[in-house]
Amino acid sequence: MSSGSCAITREKTPEGLLLRLQGTMDLGNAEALLAELTAFIKSGEKLSLDLGEITYIDGQGVALLIELKARCAARKSGFEIVRQSEVAKKMMGLINLEPLVEPLPSYRRQPGFFEQIGSATLDIVKDLKEIVRFVGDCSIMIWEAIFAPSKIRWRAVFTTLESTGVEALPIVCLIQFMIGVILTVLGKSVLGMYGATAFIPDLVAIALAQELGPLITAIVMAGRSGAAYAAEIGTMQVSEEIDALRSMGFEPGHFLVLPKMIAAGIAMPCLLIFGNIVALIGSVIMCLLTTDVTLPAFVREVYKAVSFHMFTEGLVKAFFFAVLIAGISCMRGMQVRGGAESVGRCTTSAVVSGIFITIMTDALFTILFHPPF
Amino acid sequence: MPEESIIEVRDLTIGYGDRVVMEDLNFSVKKGEIFVICGGSGCGKSTLLKHLFGLYSPMKGDIIFKGKSLVSASEEEKNLMLRDMGVMFQGGALFGSDTLLENVMLPMQEYTDFSPELLERSARFKLALFNLTGFEHFLPSEISGGMKKRAALSRAMALDPEVLFFDEPSAGLDPRSSSTLDATILELNRSLGTTIVIVTHELESIFAVAQRVLFLDVDKKTMTALAPPEELKADRSNENVWNFFNRQPF
Numbered sequence: 001m002s003s004g005s006c007a008i009t010r011e012k013t014p015e016g017l018l019l020r021l022q023g024t025m026d027l028g029n030a031e032a033l034l035a036e037l038t039a040f041i042k043s044g045e046k047l048s049l050d051l052g053e054i055t056y057i058d059g060q061g062v063a064l065l066i067e068l069k070a071r072c073a074a075r076k077s078g079f080e081i082v083r084q085s086e087v088a089k090k091m092m093g094l095i096n097l098e099p100l101v102e103p104l105p106s107y108r109r110q111p112g113f114f115e116q117i118g119s120a121t122l123d124i125v126k127d128l129k130e131i132v133r134f135v136g137d138c139s140i141m142i143w144e145a146i147f148a149p150s151k152i153r154w155r156a157v158f159t160t161l162e163s164t165g166v167e168a169l170p171i172v173c174l175i176q177f178m179i180g181v182i183l184t185v186l187g188k189s190v191l192g193m194y195g196a197t198a199f200i201p202d203l204v205a206i207a208l209a210q211e212l213g214p215l216i217t218a219i220v221m222a223g224r225s226g227a228a229y230a231a232e233i234g235t236m237q238v239s240e241e242i243d244a245l246r247s248m249g250f251e252p253g254h255f256l257v258l259p260k261m262i263a264a265g266i267a268m269p270c271l272l273i274f275g276n277i278v279a280l281i282g283s284v285i286m287c288l289l290t291t292d293v294t295l296p297a298f299v300r301e302v303y304k305a306v307s308f309h310m311f312t313e314g315l316v317k318a319f320f321f322a323v324l325i326a327g328i329s330c331m332r333g334m335q336v337r338g339g340a341e342s343v344g345r346c347t348t349s350a351v352v353s354g355i356f357i358t359i360m361t362d363a364l365f366t367i368l369f370h371p372p373f
Numbered sequence: 374m375p376e377e378s379i380i381e382v383r384d385l386t387i388g389y390g391d392r393v394v395m396e397d398l399n400f401s402v403k404k405g406e407i408f409v410i411c412g413g414s415g416c417g418k419s420t421l422l423k424h425l426f427g428l429y430s431p432m433k434g435d436i437i438f439k440g441k442s443l444v445s446a447s448e449e450e451k452n453l454m455l456r457d458m459g460v461m462f463q464g465g466a467l468f469g470s471d472t473l474l475e476n477v478m479l480p481m482q483e484y485t486d487f488s489p490e491l492l493e494r495s496a497r498f499k500l501a502l503f504n505l506t507g508f509e510h511f512l513p514s515e516i517s518g519g520m521k522k523r524a525a526l527s528r529a530m531a532l533d534p535e536v537l538f539f540d541e542p543s544a545g546l547d548p549r550s551s552s553t554l555d556a557t558i559l560e561l562n563r564s565l566g567t568t569i570v571i572v573t574h575e576l577e578s579i580f581a582v583a584q585r586v587l588f589l590d591v592d593k594k595t596m597t598a599l600a601p602p603e604e605l606k607a608d609r610s611n612e613n614v615w616n617f618f619n620r621q622p623f
Contacts (some may be wrong), residue, residue: 035546151617159470244466246428248480 006033006054008319022053025061034064038071045297046078051088062091066100073101080116133332141258156259157266163266164225164260169274176208176275179216180282185208186194186243188291197291201301204283209306211315213276216364217320221268224356226329229260230350233333234343261323264265268322269315276314324361325354376435379536379568380425381405385434387417387424393432394420400587402536407562407569407582409602412589413617418572419463419540421589425570426458427451439535458485460530462539465521467513473500473510473524480531482569499527503557519550526557537561539571543578555581576620580606588614604607 006023017040025033033278041047049065065081072079075335084092111119145152187200207213233256242252280302287293293301332350336342385398389482394417396567410418425436429441430559435548436443437509438454446454467476477496481487483490492579500509503523513521522542529537539558543551555578561567562582579586579602586605588598598605598614605611615621 001544031581198572237468239464239467240462241468244462246466247426247455247458247460249483251454 005029009038010040013048015200015369017046017047017084019052020050020053024056025054025064026056026058027060030060030064034067035317037064037068041068041072041075041077043077047072047079048080049319051081051084051362052085052089054085056146057089057091063095065092066097069101069167107206120333130331130335131328133137134327137253138257138327141253142261145258145262151254151341152246152262153255153259156256157262160263160288161219161267163228164221164263165270167265168220168224168271171224172217172271172275173278175220176213176279176296177282179212179265180204180208180279181286183212183279184286185290191282198293198297198301199295200287200291201283201298203282205302206304206310208276208279209310211278211366212361213272214314214317214321215269216323217272217275217318218358219321219355221264221271222325222329222351222358225264226350226354227347229326230333230347231330231343233257234336234346237334238343239340252334255336262328264326265319266297268318272314272318303366313365313369317362320361321358322366324357328357375425377404378402379439380570381437382425383435383437385421385424385436386432387420387429388432389420393594395594395596396433397591398434400599402570403570404535404567404568405562405566406517407558407571409579409583409586410570410572410589411574411586411617413591416589416591418574418589420541422538422570422572424538426460427455436616456532457535458538459534459536460538460540461522461525461529461531461540464515465468465525467521467524467528468512472510472512473505473516473527476524477528480528480566484532496531499530500524503527512586517555518545519547522546522550522554523557526554530561533566534563536568536570539569539573541573542571543573543575549552552581558582558594575610576618588617590614594606 004024006021006025006029009020009022011018011020019037019040037047047068049068054061069079070225081092125370143241183204187203188197191197191199191203234244236256242256245255282299283296286296329350331352332346335347335349380402382398382400384544385400386393386396390393398421410421412418413501420429424431427436429448431444435445439457441450443451443454452621467473471479474493475495476501478492481492481495484555485492497506497509500506503526504528505520505523506517508520508524513524514522542554546554558569558571559582562569569582571578571582583602585599586607587596588611589595590597592613598608598611600608602618605614609615
């Protein structure tokens with residue numbers, strides 16, 4: 001619909017300046033026309049526009065007139081439209097333009113550096129409060145469940161156990177296999193320099209049992225199951241299923257979160273055991289292929305290196321990581337408000353929070369199990 | 374018309390955070406009536422409905438359900454009250470991972486000690502009431518919008534509640550499905566004496582089912598009319614109400 005240009009003729013009047021516009025005011029020339037017209041604004045002088053010869057005007061043409069009027073008001077000069085063509089009358093008569101002349105709202109202003117820091121800090125404090133409250137709620141739920149296990153939705157636990165545990169097994173094993181290979185190659189390059197390749201099994205076994213095993217499994221769980229939990233609960237929030245649960249007298253935490261936490265708490269230590277076995281298989285294959293470590297020697301070294309305490313430490317870590325990942329992912333799901341965009345945002349946040357809380361808890365456990373002082 | 378009140382709303386102010394959506398709401402829903410809450414888009418109809426069945430807490434005021442305050446009720450008392458209420462949400466809000474049968478059985482499992490056989494028989498009966506025989510093992514994603522609404526109604530009716538709340542029941546339905554749902558609502562009210570509270574802005578549905586209509590005025594942020602729909606349509610004294618019931622453009 002856009003057409004040609006707009007010619008401006010100026011005429012001095014006793015009150016100010018009369019501008020006659022002739023042609024079109026549309027998307028094609030609105031910006032240039034606004035700049036041209038703004039140049040005529042002088043403080044205290046009235047700007048009169050004659051739109052009698054306007055042959056076409058669209059939404060952008062009207063917007064430029066509103067902006068021009070606002071600029072006149074800002075410079076304390078008058079503004080009026082003295083004549084309008086039929087097309088201009090039709091377009092401008094669609095709505096009351098007066099309220100639109102108000103200064104644009106302040107949301108256009110970008111917050112300053114310190115404002116952004118302050119706002120981010122407040123968000124973090126709010127988030128931490130929610131996490132603390134959620135952890136409290138979950139602790140009460142778990143405590144109650146211990147004394148009334150029959151009230152737990154065991155069917156939901158087993159269904160989640162299948163998706164969180166059994167279905168995650170291939171990817172966990174594959175990743176752990178590669179971790180085993182990587183550790184062995186690394187071990188060979190470092191320990192080989194000192195002629196200590198015989199200790200590669202010790203290195204791999206200790207690293208897997210204490211640190212890397214639980215950590216890698218937790219990261220896979222946060223990315224896989226954590227995201228799934230958040231998306232599932234978030235979608236339920238959007239489709240009012242959570243409201244429906246509440247309206248039937250169900251506590252969503254007990255109904256949705258607890259089975260997931262229990263399932264994750266059972267699945268993760270099992271995944272860890274399987275994953276570590278597969279990682280050791282990866283390591284032993286690499287050892288046999290690239291070093292002079294034999295299979296019996298490998299088994300003997302692993303058996304010697306990993307104590308029961310180490311093994312238990314890994315399992316305890318895995319259990320807590322899983323419960324925390326499940327809990328925080330469900331919390332992120334519950335925080336969904338609005339639509340699909342919010343589900344996506346909360347799912348991303350669930351994965352990030354899950355990984356963060358895993359590493360933070362790992363640091364705490366490491367200090368607890370191996371006091372540095 | 375029955376006179377005994379089942380829900381009483383006293384001096385209610387509702388909103389989100391600090392933002393007031395509606396204030397000074399005072400009305401009662403009589404036992405056995407079909408009560409419609411209507412008003413323009415965004416006026417707070419659904420928000421008010423969610424307060425009526427205790428999903429949200431009001432900023433001020435009280436909601437009395439069968440003589441007891443829903444606002445100050447303990448969790449236990451509230452759960453007992455919820456036992457007498459059924460809700461059909463706008464989109465059905467059926468649990469996507471459960472079959473229709475499991476959806477209907479869920480509230481029964483929570484509130485009854487039925488054996489698994491009796492639970493299933495009862496749930497099948499509720500689905501059959503709304504012509505869903507043969508679809509018991511379908512997932513919500515495998516059925517049409519109208520069927521979803523009927524399944525949601527079956528679930529809302531699972532415990533034979535005294536009050537049924539409907540949030541925009543006709544939304545997204547074709548005219549015939551919408552009319553069928555209206556007929557079902559009337560039938561439930563006539564044969565079982567269920568009190569029904571509906572949020573809608575569908576004029577055809579309002580005239581088809583409503584005995585009394587509460588009008589929420591978005592501009593005044595309060596209720597401005599409460600009367601049978603025919604009276605509201607004819608009453609020229611309240612401009613916003615008249616415009617709404619006579620489909621006048623803004």
